[in-house]
Amino acid sequence: xxxxxxxxxxxxxxxxxQNNFSGTWGNEKCKDCKKEYIFTIxxxxxxxxxxxxxxxxxxxxxxxxxxxxxxxxxxPMGDKAQIKFKGKDGIGSSxxxxxxxxxxxxxKRGGADIVPSELVLKKLY
Numbered sequence: 001x002x003x004x005x006x007x008x009x010x011x012x013x014x015x016x017x018q019n020n021f022s023g024t025w026g027n028e029k030c031k032d033c034k035k036e037y038i039f040t041i042x043x044x045x046x047x048x049x050x051x052x053x054x055x056x057x058x059x060x061x062x063x064x065x066x067x068x069x070x071x072x073x074x075x076p077m078g079d080k081a082q083i084k085f086k087g088k089d090g091i092g093s094s095x096x097x098x099x100x101x102x103x104x105x106x107x108k109r110g111g112a113d114i115v116p117s118e119l120v121l122k123k124l125y
Contacts (some may be wrong), residue, residue, distance in 0.1 A: 020079065025121040027119055040054065068114065078099075
């Protein structure tokens with residue numbers, strides 16, 4: 001019984017401490033899409049909080065965003081996060097990240113048009 005309880009506690013603590021969102025994510029490795037811009041987001045997850053930066057780079061100057069601050073939180077199950085972007089000029093936007101099978105689905109929820117509306121992001125490193 002003690003071995004079972006120890007194994008259960010070990011598995012429960014391992015599943016709680018997942019950091020699915022940590023790393024650098026982007027659409028750079030997109031094979032089938034027409035890329036007008038490259039969106040990269042570097043975030044770190046600490047328990048239920050997210051902090052980091054994001055940037056959109058493009059040949060079209062109107063699509064460049066500069067460096068955006070990212071803050072947010074992870075929902076209790078650990079596969080969904082709500083994040084907010086804030087630029088140097090104070091303009092902001094919000095989005096939802098959903099982690100599934102090694103990729104992030106990015107969906108914009110509101111705010112200024114400083115980020116794309118929907119993307120699938122792959123982990124770069």
